[in-house]
Every structure is written in C-alpha cells, then in structure tokens.
Amino acid sequence: MILDSKIPDGPLAEKWDRHRFECKLVNPANKRKFDIIVVGAGLAGASASASLAELGYNVKTFCLQDSPRRGHSIAAQGGINAAKNYQNDGDSIFRLFYDTIKGGDFRAREANVYRLAQVSNNIIDQCVAQGVPFAREYGGQLANRSFGGAQVSRTFYARGQTGQQLLLGAYSALMRQVKKGKVEMLSRREMLDVVVIDGQARGIVTRNMLSGVIETHAAHAVVLATGGYGNVYFLSTNAMGSNVTAAWRAYKRGAYFANPCFVQIHPTCIPVHGTYQSKLTLMSESLRNDGRVWVPKNPGDTRPPTEIPENERDYYLENKYPSFGNLVPRDVASRNAKEQCDQGKGVGSTGLAVYLDFSEAISRDGSGVITRKYGNLFHMYEKITAANPMHEPMMIFPAVHYTMGGLWVDYNLMSTIPGLFVLGEANFSDHGANRLGASALMQGLADGYFVIPYTIGNYLATISSSPQDTSHQAFKQVADEAAAKIGQLLAINGKKTVDEIHRELGLLMWDSCGMSRNEAGLQQALARLPAIREEFWQNVAIPGSGQELNQSLERAGRVADFLEFAELMVIDALSRKESCGCHFREESQTEENEAKRDDANHAHVSVWEYTGDGNSPEFHKEPLAFENVQPSQRSYK
Amino acid sequence: MSDIQLTLKIWRQEGPDAPGRFQSYASGPISTDMSFLEMLDVLNERLTGEGAEPVAFDHDCREGICGMCGAVVNGHSHGPEKETTLCQLHMRHFNDGDTLVIEPFRARAFRIEKDLVVDRSGLDKMITAGGFVSVNTGGAPDANAIPIPQKNAEEAMDAAACIGCGACVAACPNASAMLFVAAKVSHLSLLPQGHPERARRALDMVSEMDELGFGNCSNERECEAACPKGISIRNIARLNREFLKAAIFSDED
Ligand SMILES: Cc1cc2nc3c(=O)[nH]c(=O)nc-3n(C[C@H](O)[C@H](O)[C@H](O)COP(=O)(O)OP(=O)(O)OC[C@H]3O[C@@H](n4cnc5c(N)ncnc54)[C@H](O)[C@@H]3O)c2cc1C
Ligand code: SF4
Ligand code: FES
Numbered sequence: 001m002i003l004d005s006k007i008p009d010g011p012l013a014e015k016w017d018r019h020r021f022e023c024k025l026v027n028p029a030n031k032r033k034f035d036i037i038v039v040g041a042g043l044a045g046a047s048a049s050a051s052l053a054e055l056g057y058n059v060k061t062f063c064l065q066d067s068p069r070r071g072h073s074i075a076a077q078g079g080i081n082a083a084k085n086y087q088n089d090g091d092s093i094f095r096l097f098y099d100t101i102k103g104g105d106f107r108a109r110e111a112n113v114y115r116l117a118q119v120s121n122n123i124i125d126q127c128v129a130q131g132v133p134f135a136r137e138y139g140g141q142l143a144n145r146s147f148g149g150a151q152v153s154r155t156f157y158a159r160g161q162t163g164q165q166l167l168l169g170a171y172s173a174l175m176r177q178v179k180k181g182k183v184e185m186l187s188r189r190e191m192l193d194v195v196v197i198d199g200q201a202r203g204i205v206t207r208n209m210l211s212g213v214i215e216t217h218a219a220h221a222v223v224l225a226t227g228g229y230g231n232v233y234f235l236s237t238n239a240m241g242s243n244v245t246a247a248w249r250a251y252k253r254g255a256y257f258a259n260p261c262f263v264q265i266h267p268t269c270i271p272v273h274g275t276y277q278s279k280l281t282l283m284s285e286s287l288r289n290d291g292r293v294w295v296p297k298n299p300g301d302t303r304p305p306t307e308i309p310e311n312e313r314d315y316y317l318e319n320k321y322p323s324f325g326n327l328v329p330r331d332v333a334s335r336n337a338k339e340q341c342d343q344g345k346g347v348g349s350t351g352l353a354v355y356l357d358f359s360e361a362i363s364r365d366g367s368g369v370i371t372r373k374y375g376n377l378f379h380m381y382e383k384i385t386a387a388n389p390m391h392e393p394m395m396i397f398p399a400v401h402y403t404m405g406g407l408w409v410d411y412n413l414m415s416t417i418p419g420l421f422v423l424g425e426a427n428f429s430d431h432g433a434n435r436l437g438a439s440a441l442m443q444g445l446a447d448g449y450f451v452i453p454y455t456i457g458n459y460l461a462t463i464s465s466s467p468q469d470t471s472h473q474a475f476k477q478v479a480d481e482a483a484a485k486i487g488q489l490l491a492i493n494g495k496k497t498v499d500e501i502h503r504e505l506g507l508l509m510w511d512s513c514g515m516s517r518n519e520a521g522l523q524q525a526l527a528r529l530p531a532i533r534e535e536f537w538q539n540v541a542i543p544g545s546g547q548e549l550n551q552s553l554e555r556a557g558r559v560a561d562f563l564e565f566a567e568l569m570v571i572d573a574l575s576r577k578e579s580c581g582c583h584f585r586e587e588s589q590t591e592e593n594e595a596k597r598d599d600a601n602h603a604h605v606s607v608w609e610y611t612g613d614g615n616s617p618e619f620h621k622e623p624l625a626f627e628n629v630q631p632s633q634r635s636y637k
Numbered sequence: 638m639s640d641i642q643l644t645l646k647i648w649r650q651e652g653p654d655a656p657g658r659f660q661s662y663a664s665g666p667i668s669t670d671m672s673f674l675e676m677l678d679v680l681n682e683r684l685t686g687e688g689a690e691p692v693a694f695d696h697d698c699r700e701g702i703c704g705m706c707g708a709v710v711n712g713h714s715h716g717p718e719k720e721t722t723l724c725q726l727h728m729r730h731f732n733d734g735d736t737l738v739i740e741p742f743r744a745r746a747f748r749i750e751k752d753l754v755v756d757r758s759g760l761d762k763m764i765t766a767g768g769f770v771s772v773n774t775g776g777a778p779d780a781n782a783i784p785i786p787q788k789n790a791e792e793a794m795d796a797a798a799c800i801g802c803g804a805c806v807a808a809c810p811n812a813s814a815m816l817f818v819a820a821k822v823s824h825l826s827l828l829p830q831g832h833p834e835r836a837r838r839a840l841d842m843v844s845e846m847d848e849l850g851f852g853n854c855s856n857e858r859e860c861e862a863a864c865p866k867g868i869s870i871r872n873i874a875r876l877n878r879e880f881l882k883a884a885i886f887s888d889e890d
Binding site: 051075133386551 | 671674689702729750779784785790791
C-alpha cells in the first residue's frame, strides 16, 4: 500500500481552510443516521464525543475508569500552548508552528503542525466559554507562562492542574450531550479489539470490567483516543491504566504503526526510591522557569545541598546552553541529567538525581509569589518525599512520560483502516521525534474539537448510512477470539505475578530502548524479549475468574500486548540509525555529544505493517518534505 | 527510611450482592516511603503468590488528581492525613504495630462492587443534570473578551479543584453530596460564563441529588474535614443562596 498522507495542496497557511471547504459534508438530517464509536474519554475522546454529538451524530463513548472525568489527561499539570500573542512578545501562528516543528527535530509533517498552531487559539476561546478557570492577571486578562523549547510566553494554565480543568471542561460538554441523549457513555469498559468488515472499521469488542461480559458494538466509524503507551516501561508518569491494547489490536487488524520508538523522557520527575515503586511522579516542567538545575562540581560530593558553596556547584544547563539555560527542550535536559549522573555527580541516596533549586527565585520574588505559582507542586513533592522545596532544593530525575509514536494517520486523522480514526496521544501526528511542553493538551483538544468534526464527515459522506448492527459474523468471531484469549490467560496458573513480569520488561526497555540506545543493546533486547513473553505465557499467575471484576486479569491482558509491542519499538529503534529528538542513537552524535540527525537517510516517518505473528513487520516510509522551514541542526546554546 | 509492620483489617466482599466481612492480614515489612496504595500492592503481590484473591481497589493516576482511589482508613475517608488522597498518603504517617481498618466508601447511593470498589456513577449523574455551560464547540468569543477579576478566577478555581472522589459523601452521616454539588455550582456561578444558567443549574443538580438517594445536609462539616482538595463548606452556603434565589425568583417552570 502506498501511504497517502492526503496533505491538501496550496500554501501552508491556506491548506486547512481549503481542505475544510473541499471536505464533503453530511447534511444535518443525515447526521442522525450515523453512529460513531469513540474509545477513550481523555481530552481527545471527550472533546471529540461532545463535538460530534453536538453536530447530530449518535455517539457511544467508552472508557476504562468508573467515570469519564478521570482519564489520564486529568494529571497534566503545566499548561496548554496557544499562539494568542496576548503578551505581545513576538508570538504568532507561524512561530508556534516553527517551534513545534523544530522541537520535534524536523520529524513531523509541516501541514499537520501548522493546522495545530492555527486552531490553538480557538481551543483557548472554547475552554474559557465552558468555564475553565485559567489563571488571570489582576486586570482580569488571561495569564501566561513560558515553557521549555520556546522563547515566548504562550502557555495558558490553571494552577498546576491545567489538564484537570481542561478535561473537566470537555467532560462537562460530554455530559451535556449525555443528558440530550446524543452520547451513550459506557464506563468501565475495556476495548479488546476492533471489528473490520470488508476492509472498513465497523465496530469494537469490549469487556465489561465489572461483570466480565464480552460485548460487541457496531457503528459507521470508530474513533480511537486511547492515549499513549509509556507504561511499556512499567515505571512512567502515566496513569496506571494507560496501555497500548486498543492501538495494538488495531495494528494487528491492519492499521499501520508509526515511529513506535519515539518516547519522551521527562527531565523533572521525582527520582525512583524503592523496588515496590508503582509509578513515577512528574514535577511540572514549569518549575524550570524559576528553578535552577545543578549538581556538585566534584563527583562523589555527599554534603547536603545547602552546605555546598556556590563555586562548587555546576549549573550545567546554564553553562552549556546560555541562551535557553534551564529551559532547553526536554530531551536535552534529560540527557544532560543522565550524563551528569553517569559522571558520578548525581545526588541523593541512589546517585540518580540532580537538584532543582528555587532559593534564588525565592529571594528575588519572595516566598509568597513562589508559593502562589508552585505551591501545590511543592506540596505534592513534600507528601511523597517528606522534604520541602522552599527550604532545600528538589531532587529530580528523568522518567518516561509521553509517546510521540502511535498509529499512523493521514491529514484527516484516519488510519490505514478506512473508518478507523485515531486522535490524541494514540496517533503519531504532530510531535515528530520530541514533543514540546504544553503541546499534548493542545493537540488532544485540537483533534477532538476542531479537526475530527470536519474530517469524519468527509469519510461518512462516502459510505451508506444504513443502520449498523452486530449481526455480521465478524462480530461473533472477534468476540470469540477475545474470550478465548482471556480463557488462555486464566488457564496458565503459574507462579509469577503480572507485575513481576511487567517490571522485568520495563527494566529491559529502560536500559536498552530508553534515554540512549545503541545497536548492541537493542539487539540484546530483541533477543531477550521472546523469552520474557514465553515466561509470561507459561508462568503468569492470575487469580479469580473472567466473570467478575478482576484487576489482575485486566493488567495481564495489557501486559500481554506490551510484550508484543515492545518488539516493534526495538525494531523501529534499530532501523532509525540517526539520532533525532528523543531518539538518541549513541552511534550518531556531534562532537559536542548532541543528537546528530541524518536528513539524507532518515527524513521520514517509519511506518510498520503487521504481517502475522512471528513474521517481521513490513517497513514503509512516509517521506517528510520541508517547504516552509529549513531543517537545521537544533541548537539551544 | 525504615520498615514497619502493620495489621490490616480489610473489607472483603465478592460482589454487590455478596455478604462482606473484615479479614485480617499481617502486612509484612512495609517501607515508610511507600504510598498507601503501594502497601496494598505489596499485600496483593503476596496474596497472588499464595494463590489467594488480591484486594480489589480503584486507582489510576496515583497523583491525587483523578479521584479514582479512596477508602475509609480507621474511620477517616482517605485516611488520617488532612487534604490527602489515599494514593498520596504515605506510610511514614503510621507507626510500627498499628492496626488499620480499611473499608470502602459507604453511602446509600454508592453500591459496593467488590472489596473496596464502589459505584460512584451518581456523581456523574448530578453533573449530567446541569453541571455545565451550554456552549457548543465553535463560535466562542475571544478568550480575553470578558475580563474576569483575578479574585473571582481564583475562587472559581478553588471550587473547580474538586476531584469527584466521593469522600465527602462517605464522611457525611447523612451521605449527602452537598459539598460535591456546591463545588460545581460555585465554580460556574463565580464565572460570567456560568451566569445565564445559574438558577436552572442549582435547581437541577440539587433535585437530581435528592432523586439519587443522597441525604440532606445538616451542617455536620464532616465533608470538609474529609475532602482531599480542601473544598470549603463556604461553597455550601453559596449553593444554598443560589438555590434559594433560584427557587424564589426563577421564572422557569
Ligand atoms: C503527569 C503528566 C503531566 C502532563 N502535563 C502536560 C502538560 O502540562 N501539558 C501538556 O500539553 N501535556 C501534558 N501531559 C501529556 C498529556 O496529558 C497527554 O498526552 C494527553 O492528556 C493525552 O490525552 P488523550 O486524550 O490522548 O489520552 P488519555 O488522557 O490518556 O485518555 C485515554 C482514554 O482512553 C481510555 N482507554 C485507554 N485504553 C482503553 C481501552 N482499551 N478501552 C477503553 N478505553 C480505553 C482511557 O480510559 C481514557 O479515557 C502530561 C502527561 C502526564 C503523564
Ligand atoms: S468535594 Fe472534596 S471530597 Fe467531595 S468529591 Fe470533591 S474532592 Fe472529593
Ligand atoms: S489514584 Fe488518582 S486520585 Fe488517587
């Protein structure tokens, strides 16, 4: 299959307008004849569900949690970007576009990113209209902060709870449509597979997580907004339930997977402190606006931070990158922290941490200002570590945070399965090899509020609106397969818990396919993975039955998919021999140890097609053309 | 960091209609750096190894923001620490030898699904009844078109911080959801965008609350004490004002 990204013709700034004009429309009376399934109720899924229902479509929305208000998006802290230029500091749609493309290290599509920057402003308007209580200045105008990878102040925020407030906005719009009967909300449902009939997505198979009943649902189109797969590493900043299952099953039914190895490691997380640890907690990157990152100059210096004098501290980001300083993009900040720790300059009991110090900001702005800005983050830090950042520097270390890779989609956000659309973190579309801070919330809401409502019509207008039901035998077949897999899992009756095996997988991926990667390590991982998978299918212990709430079984299903998916990540990392963004191949670095891109050989999206269990996936390339920006070696010096 | 040993008395109940009971477990060594849920993970890993059923409990973000976790620990919703969700409660707040009685959030409107997992869909239903601004996607005016005094925005944010965990309901002797409803009504009535529907909203949300079997508010203040997000009962006073105004002056039927 030739990958057609369906980028509209014309000048960059006119593509989206032109496309909206050229999109086929479904007339209002016909909209109510179409059923749409939306899997996921995070920012992308909730905003899509609400907007599609407002247009008149019949929407069925699914999520794992007991309520759609709890999707992983809720945990986003720092903020959301938009090109409003309210600060008059030189921002524009083109600058937001440029920063995002550059931040992604020139591995994203120009047209998609430009559209994202264009609709960013509508998002802020929409959210304010819904009653999202963004931070404000005394005069009543919206406040902004700056974020890594940008030299303008364009990030809108609601204390350290921006994701929560945006999600509650989208959720309230969703519940309004539930009240109107336009959305049927199905919580505690896990999608286990997608049903493809005659090459078109026609529905899904779910498990009712309370009763264990396997259910089938039919529709004219299916929208996946199921989030990212960072939990393949076991430890990450993602919510415990974040998974790859929905995306992976779609892949196995014919949706191509793009750039699976592009994983963002966030520089400011609370360091790991014990083997029982279940997740890593992010400390918002906004802290880098006022916090200064440092380590002791001398390796092995174990004095408490307050006893280390100024001249024996190494503010390595400020020294190395004078123009961006502590605000370099995440991949640069993360790799530098690792480098300092590898040199023995790491701090804390494990030596795997660096300081983030607020003392200068506190003496400059006063503790009141700093508390207002970061109080709840400091509070969270103190709860976890029992240390107060007002009095001593925070300790931070990088952690797996966000996955830029995802299901391949065209400009319409449609995957290679006609009728299957993918939104939010689950797709690969806008962030290239590295995502800038505050741009995931922007993308999720752009996809849901402002892109899918247009582009899905373009598809629906080409298919029949005759009612869909689950009588086709494909539904029964896919449901039987899902049930059989559950039966197989429950029959293993082994000795190791799901978490034990998941942890083992995570460590392997962190060591070999994490912050830096090399051929030998990746090859080793590729050799080890089948053994871990084998161990899982021979020796995992899952108590209880399938006909009840069974959290071990839920986790086992997700880990089974992670174990398969991990292999695709490694294969992808091996095939991309350049360094770019978060993907740091040790073989490809500049003399100053920065990532060295290879545009001659790798200016493409790597797209993988499933060809059957045990077979190598087939590799496809979507070439990337840059007509409006000149790819440059990124420099934040 | 050090280890402590605890006795855990945990409510076990197989399903909504099954009888429940407390079961005792020795915790084994627990690091004081663990979170409460990590302590339950450790217990569950052990139970699984022994071929027993692990304790079912809801959780997702483990950062105190999704509102999914929650249980009553020694009589306190979300445990003894002020303004702390169960997932953010750390074991350093307990002592070696302590006995912890752990049970689900109980309320007439919260059915127990299994062990510590309860059905809180009533909270969603009250939002569905009116906890929104009726605005469709598209066509919103410029975000800075209506200035909002910082003080109002901050107060609205204080109320909007509710995570919908239901601890207030579990803590209330009447199992009332007043604090939850009040937080949403306050959030939206403090902002100009919420004004046009403020009367309808207060009436609809309160009547839905009554219909779902949540109790009345008799000013016990237990909700505020239990709330992990510090939602103030001043919001209930505001809700009462909104409700009265709406009931008296509303020209809607
Ligand atoms: C701690 C943290 C802080 C962050 N801070 C920021 C920030 O400040 N700014 C920013 O821009 N970005 C931030 N991000 C990133 C951003 O939050 C996410 O990328 C974004 O919210 C993802 O939204 P989503 O709608 O695509 O998916 P999610 O919010 O992950 O939602 C996924 C939905 O799919 C459902 N689901 C998943 N699998 C299934 C299945 N198999 N069956 C049924 N339902 C399923 C889930 O229940 C959920 O409703 C942060 C991320 C983290 C982890
Ligand atoms: S008011 Fe407090 S206790 Fe009640 S649901 Fe909201 S956050 Fe939970
Ligand atoms: S698990 Fe999300 S609030 Fe506790």
